[in-house]
Amino acid sequence: MKHIYNILLIGIISCFFSCYTEEVKPTVITTSDYTVLVDYAVSAQDTIGNIPGTSNKGSVTFTIVSQSVPNALSIGETYGELIVQDASAFDPEINTEMNLVVSVSKNEITENTNISITIEEPCPDVNINDWLGKIAVVNNGTQTAAFGIENDCSILTLQGGDVAGLTCDVEAEISIQYEESDSNIGIILVERQAYDCVSGSNLELEADGEYDQDTGITTLNYTLYENNSINSTGTTTLFFDASSCTPVVNTAIWDGNLTVEEPGFFVVSGTGKSGCNTLEISGDILNWGCDSGLLPALEISFTPDSDGATTGTAVMERQNYNCNAGENLEIEATGTYNEDTSTIDFTYAFYIDGEEFFTGDIVITPN
Missing domain, CATH: 2.40.128.30 (Avidin-like)
Known part of the structure; x- marks a missing residue:
């Protein structure tokens, strides 16, 4: 019986100290400054962000202390949502930025965080x-x-x-x-x-x-x-320069780094340089295995399906595939392009010494 009494007494004392320790643990609030880029075309009641804030003692309360544009925003007291109240304040001709101070509170402990809002100006729309x-x-x-x-x-x-x-x-x-x-x-x-x-x-x-x-x-x-x-x-x-062609295909889509894939066989890299309805693609696009310092530079021409179309035909006229010294390699290809999906699909033929050696299909996309 005495042993049982001692065990109960130890348990009560342990509980007392652990509970007491929990009660006196200081309240700690964690928050940080917050930056957000906002589209100018917001509407009233849009949420443009959530202020970070937590506590080791559970939920916190968010309150706006000050804002550089009065009444432009409100804040969700429980979750810290920044909510648009005055959409007209987000006109970039009136305000390009806003600054707020928000308090994050728990048990009479408060931490302030600084909020910086940049209002994105509308994108110019000029026919160039x-x-x-x-x-x-x-x-x-x-x-x-x-x-x-x-x-x-x-x-x-x-x-x-x-x-x-x-x-x-x-x-x-x-x-x-x-x-x-x-x-x-x-x-x-x-x-x-x-x-x-x-x-x-x-x-x-x-x-x-x-x-x-x-x-x-x-x-x-x-x-x-x-x-x-x-x-x-x-x-x-x-x-x-009126002596040149009129650009009708946006070949700039394929400027720079490209991926060339023959599905199920290989994926290689290439580099595109756009021209007027043309594209020069440099690289071993057939994964042939070029000599060091040798890479084919291949010309592709584009023709839209109709005026203003974003799809059409792509043609690689038969041309040298300058890949290996002393070898007579050629390639030709026909296919389609799609500006919306940024893809060029080709069916090609590869020639050695004037004779067709193999054929295949490749897909060219920007990285």
Whole structure:
């Protein structure tokens, strides 16, 4: 009986101390600063994020302490949802960012967290077709050739061309932002960026100017920097080279790294360089096993099914497959392309010394 009494007494004492320890354990709140990018086209009652906050003592309470745009947002007291109350406050012409301080509380213990909200501006929608494909670049009376590729948000990537009159020995690339306008004349901006036009130099270029959709001319008023100091300023014009073709296929989809697969047999890599309704693909796309330093560069031409179509035929005329020294290798292929799925499907034939050696099917997609 005495042993039972002792066991009960020890149990009661252990429970007392463990319960007491639990009661005096300090409340700890865990939270962190929070950053969110918000689309300008939000609506009232949209949730744009959840504030992080927990406690070692269970649920916490969220409260807005301050906000830089009054009454723009409310917060869910239990789960910390940031909820839009005034959608008009998210117009980027009025506010480009908002800042809030939110308290996270439990048992009279409070931690504050800082909330930074950036409002994403609408993407410009400008028809820049006049500057796609082969472009003439004129600087101080000298004309050079470049190639224009459209990216998202009306940004033109200009490949090549002597924009700053430097007699380039490297094909430089710059990005030009076309801004929306209520007329056919609008402004362009070139943010300061590397201009790798001359080997071994440290050049940067920035510019402003305008475009005219009626004349098809873009004017750049540029400043050229070398080693962070101004080197020169000037004006350059860009216009479509009418002697070239009209781009009707967005071959820029296959610019850069590509995957080439013959289903069930191999997957290899290639590199694409877009042209006007053409694509040059470099690489051992048939997994033949090329000599070191030798890679075929193959030309593909595209024809849409109809005006404005995003599908059509792709053709690789019979051409050299320059892969092994001393061997006479050729390839030809026909197939289809689909801009929406970013795929080129080919049925090909491979020739050695003029004789068909094997055939197959490959699929080309961007990485």
